[in-house]
Amino acid sequence: xxxxxxxxxxxxxxxxxxxxxxxxxxxxxxxxxxxxxxxxxxxxxxxxxxxxxxxxxxxxxxxxxxxxxxxxxxxxxxxxxxxxxxxxxxxxxxxxxxxxxxxxxxxxxxxxxxxxxxxxxxxx
Numbered sequence: 001x002x003x004x005x006x007x008x009x010x011x012x013x014x015x016x017x018x019x020x021x022x023x024x025x026x027x028x029x030x031x032x033x034x035x036x037x038x039x040x041x042x043x044x045x046x047x048x049x050x051x052x053x054x055x056x057x058x059x060x061x062x063x064x065x066x067x068x069x070x071x072x073x074x075x076x077x078x079x080x081x082x083x084x085x086x087x088x089x090x091x092x093x094x095x096x097x098x099x100x101x102x103x104x105x106x107x108x109x110x111x112x113x114x115x116x117x118x119x120x121x122x123x124x
Contacts, residue, residue, distance in 0.1 A: 001027050001028075001064045001065055002027070002028045002029075002030050002062060002063045002064045002065070003022055003027050003028070003029055003030065003031075003063055003064070003065050003066070003067055004029075004030045004031050004059055004060050004062075004063035004065070004066045004067070004082070004086065004091075005018060005019060005022075005029060005031045005034070005066075005067050005069070006031075006066055006067070006068050006069065006079045006082040006083060006086075007068075007069035007079055008069075008071065008079060009033075009040045009078075010040075011069065012033075012034060015031065015034055015069075016034050018067075018115055019031065019034060021115075021119060022122075025119075025122060025123055027122075030059040030060070030062045030063045031059055032055055032056075032059050033052065033055070033056055033059070036052060038052070056078075056082060057085065060082060060085050060086055060089070060091070061089065063086070063091060064091065064092060065086075065091055065092035065093065065094060066082065066083065066086035066091050066092070066093050066094065067094045067096060067118065068082070068083045068086075068093060068094065068095050068096065068104075069096045069097060070095060070096065070097030070098055070099070070100045070104065071097070071100065072097075072098070080100075080101075083103070084103070087103065087106075092110070093108070093109050093110070094109070094110045094111075094112065094118055095109050095110070095111040095112070096112050096113075096114060096115055096118055097113070097114075098113075099111070
């Protein structure tokens with residue numbers, strides 16, 4: 001399965017570790033944002049942002065499923081857009097953590113309390 005990981009950019013190192021877990025299970029990870037080096041404080045007027053947004057959109061389209069990591073307090077909002085795009089494209093969507101908004105309660109989503117629970121389910 002091809003998987004797109006979506007989370008706050010501040011969790012990039014953690015997501016890279018999870019990407020390796022998925023690869024060990026035989027999955028491909030389409031999240032090229034994990035390989036990008038940039039300062040998240042860069043103004044949105046910078047031309048790289050639109051290139052990165054297009055790359056993320058392409059990566060979501062190539063994926064079979066999205067794994068969305070929720071937060072208990074704040075965090076970036078691009079991950080919510082990625083979630084919505086995946087949902088709108090009919091991708092399989094996994095939530096890791098608790099619901100942050102009403103769309104996280106849709107019955108077609110697969111919700112897991114943490115990464116280890118998702119890994120057990122994917123390895124079954």
